[in-house]
Amino acid sequence: MMRIPILKLHNYLLISIQIDLDDQTAIQFQEDLLKKIHETGATGVVIDLTSVDIVDSYIAKVLGDVVSMSDLMGAKVVLTGIQPAVAITLIDLGIHLKDVPTSLDLEKGLIKLRQELEE
Amino acid sequence: MNNQSCIPIKKEWDIVGARQYGRDIAKNLGFGSVDQARIATAISELARNIYLYAQKGKICFDIVEGVNKKGIKIVAIDEGPGIEEISKVMEDGYTTSGGLGAGLPGIKRLMDDFDIISEVGKGTEITVVKWLR
Ligand SMILES: Nc1ncnc2c1ncn2[C@@H]1O[C@H](COP(=O)(O)OP(=O)(O)OP(=O)(O)O)[C@@H](O)[C@H]1O
Numbered sequence: 001m002m003r004i005p006i007l008k009l010h011n012y013l014l015i016s017i018q019i020d021l022d023d024q025t026a027i028q029f030q031e032d033l034l035k036k037i038h039e040t041g042a043t044g045v046v047i048d049l050t051s052v053d054i055v056d057s058y059i060a061k062v063l064g065d066v067v068s069m070s071d072l073m074g075a076k077v078v079l080t081g082i083q084p085a086v087a088i089t090l091i092d093l094g095i096h097l098k099d100v101p102t103s104l105d106l107e108k109g110l111i112k113l114r115q116e117l118e119e
Numbered sequence: 120m121n122n123q124s125c126i127p128i129k130k131e132w133d134i135v136g137a138r139q140y141g142r143d144i145a146k147n148l149g150f151g152s153v154d155q156a157r158i159a160t161a162i163s164e165l166a167r168n169i170y171l172y173a174q175k176g177k178i179c180f181d182i183v184e185g186v187n188k189k190g191i192k193i194v195a196i197d198e199g200p201g202i203e204e205i206s207k208v209m210e211d212g213y214t215t216s217g218g219l220g221a222g223l224p225g226i227k228r229l230m231d232d233f234d235i236i237s238e239v240g241k242g243t244e245i246t247v248v249k250w251l252r
């Protein structure tokens with residue numbers, strides 16, 4: 001298992017996933033992120049998936065859960081940088097992540113967060 | 120030509136190992152990045168099902184050649200509890216473990232050929248093929 005670094009920037013937490021996620025690492029990340037939201041009172045989270053080349057049903061569930069759990073804690077999550085091949089395989093799996101905000105890249109993700117938080 | 124090789128699945132990390140191994144074979148065969156992702160995802164789903172429901176098993180890889188075509192064949196074999204009603208587990212959203220129930224129906228859409236043989240108390244064998252086009 002590996003630990004995914006979570007960076008804090010003002011009221012935001014930034015995460016860039018750079019490894020092939022195994023189940024343990026994914027669950028540990030979920031826990032670490034929720035703790036970090038609690039500690040820092042962050043209101044926004046960007047999870048960048050640019051380097052992730054596979055998202056299977058389990059990882060998709062963990063990511064979807066992270067979004068809902070963070071939401072319950074008062075932090076909005078945006079997923080960014082989903083690769084075309086990952087988007088295609090998710091749809092093949094029948095996973096639409098409908099309620100999950102997404103953006104093309106980190107920069108657009110931060111803009112989206114600011115908009116969502118101002119609403 | 121016989122290139123069969125098998126990867127045992129008995130710990131969680133083997134799920135990652137198997138999908139990386141399969142992706143490498145697919146890449147070497149000339150599959151594009153989207154099909155590589157499809158193949159790797161299907162392997163991940165097969166391996167996780169073995170790990171979750173049968174505890175252990177194996178995933179075997181083969182290069183298959185048909186008339187004017189070539190592909191990768193993946194066989195997931197376990198001696199776990201087996202599946203009682205196959206039509207049920209092939210439905211989107213059906214799960215006995217609190218998952219998304221996306222694995223098996225998803226594998227069928229990700230790959231070109233899909234075949235499942237299962238006997239309660241004996242085990243399950245799922246064979247999938249993706250053809251190069
Ligand atoms: N190798 C297997 N041996 C015994 N039962 C299995 C096996 N594979 C799948 N099943 C059964 O089929 C059901 C559906 O499997 P499927 O992979 O589609 O969904 P899941 O594993 O429950 O959730 P997900 O794959 O979305 O995380 C499982 O819940 C399980 O009951």
Ligand SMILES: [Mg+2]
Pocket residue numbers: 164167168218221222223
């Ligand atoms: Mg499954």
